[in-house]
Amino acid sequence: MLPSSLELKLAITNSAVRYFILSRPHQQIIFFGNYTLHHINKNDDLAFRFEKIVERDEILQLGFGTTVVGLDTPYSLAPAELSYMLKGYTQRSQKFSGQELDLIFDNNSEVESAAGRLLKGPALRHLNSTFIALLPQYLDENSDRLFVNVSQTYVDIIRYDSTKKLQLMNRYEFQTATDFIYYVLLCCEDFKIDREKTELILAGEVDIQSKIYDMCYRYFRNISFIQKPESMHFSRAFDMFPKHLHFNLYNLGV
Numbered sequence: 001m002l003p004s005s006l007e008l009k010l011a012i013t014n015s016a017v018r019y020f021i022l023s024r025p026h027q028q029i030i031f032f033g034n035y036t037l038h039h040i041n042k043n044d045d046l047a048f049r050f051e052k053i054v055e056r057d058e059i060l061q062l063g064f065g066t067t068v069v070g071l072d073t074p075y076s077l078a079p080a081e082l083s084y085m086l087k088g089y090t091q092r093s094q095k096f097s098g099q100e101l102d103l104i105f106d107n108n109s110e111v112e113s114a115a116g117r118l119l120k121g122p123a124l125r126h127l128n129s130t131f132i133a134l135l136p137q138y139l140d141e142n143s144d145r146l147f148v149n150v151s152q153t154y155v156d157i158i159r160y161d162s163t164k165k166l167q168l169m170n171r172y173e174f175q176t177a178t179d180f181i182y183y184v185l186l187c188c189e190d191f192k193i194d195r196e197k198t199e200l201i202l203a204g205e206v207d208i209q210s211k212i213y214d215m216c217y218r219y220f221r222n223i224s225f226i227q228k229p230e231s232m233h234f235s236r237a238f239d240m241f242p243k244h245l246h247f248n249l250y251n252l253g254v
Contacts, residue, residue: 001023003062003064004064004065005023005024006021006022006030006062006064007021007022007024007065007253008020008021008022008060008062008064008066008068008119009021009070009249009250009252009253010060010067010068010069010070010115010119010122011069011070011071011072011246011249011252012046012069012070012071012108012111012115013037013071013072013127014037014040014046014072015036015037015151015152015153016034016035016037017033017035017037017049017053018032018033018034018035018246019033019060020032020246020249021064022250024065024066027231027232028234028235029233029234029235029250030235030237031059032238033059033060037049043110043111046110047110047111047114050111050114050115050118051114051118054118060118063120064119064120066121066253067120067121067123068122068123068125068252068253069112069115069119069122069123069124069125070126070127070248070252071105071111071112071124071126071127072127073105073107073126074105074171075103075104075105075106075126075128077101077102077103077104077166077169078093078101078102078104079100079101079102080095080100080102083101083102083104087102087104090106091104091105091107092104092105092106092107092126093105094125094126094129096129096132096133099166100165101132101166103126103128103129103132105126112124123253125252125253127248127249127252128149128169128248130247130249130254131147131149131156131158131169131248132166132169133254134229134251134254135147135158135160136160136164137229138201138226139160139164143199144194144198144199145160145198145201146158146159146184146193146199146200146201147159147201147226148184148201148202148203148204148216149203149248150180150202150203150204150205150206150212151204151205152205153173153174153175154172154173154174155171155172155174155180155183155184156169156170156171157169157183157187159191159193168187168191170187177211177215178215180212180215181212181218181219184216184219185219195219195220195221197221197222198220198222199220199223200216200220200222200223200224201223201224201225201226202216202223202224202225202226202244203226203244204244204245204246204248205245207242225242225244226243226244226247228247228250228251229251229254232250
């Protein structure tokens with residue numbers, strides 16, 4: 001398999017550097033790499049650690065056909081026609097086909113510079129752009145759904161209305177499962193969400209044995225983990241890999 005037929009999907013965050021490799025002809029994930037990071041206090045620290053990882057990882061040095069780099073910096077949403085006025089000089093904006101909003105997110109110039117030096121023509125995206133691009137496909141007329149993406153230190157809560165327009169995509173930092181459910185319930189109250197009827201769909205770093213799942217089960221009747229898109233495939237080595245984990249990364253750029 002030629003490297004030119006492969007796509008690198010890479011996330012660079014303060015807690016980890018992770019990547020998936022996609023075989024584009026087969027639309028199949030064939031490899032996953034994961035480096036956990038600690039004590040990252042500055043952008044310079046993250047850029048330095050990323051550079052050292054690339055130097056040691058021979059796979060990351062392949063000449064991929066395409067490369068998409070996902071950042072996870074603070075973000076906001078803005079009407080597309082106004083985003084140029086709201087975007088600061090240290091921020092980027094990302095547009096979406098058929099959407100009336102832009103995703104505005106903070107630059108990380110040190111990391112972006114390192115990625116530009118070490119990788120072949122990387123396209124920069126925000127990790128949450130995956131949700132804006134794909135979640136409307138998970139909606140239908142007969143169901144009401146609330147999407148929750150869980151990380152180690154934050155939760156993204158995402159809500160669409162009955163016409164598939166994005167109502168809410170907010171990030172909340174938390175330390176405990178009690179903190180986590182507080183923000184979820186707060187959004188339910190604000191948007192008049194019926195927890196008896198609404199399906200809670202979980203993505204990210206959560207599993208059925210976690211305290212977060214237990215807390216969700218206490219307050220919601222219907223809970224499920226997000227499934228991979230039908231068009232995305234995984235090699236047999238990923239049979240046991242939970243497909244809701246890093247959903248926003250392996251679908252990045254779709």
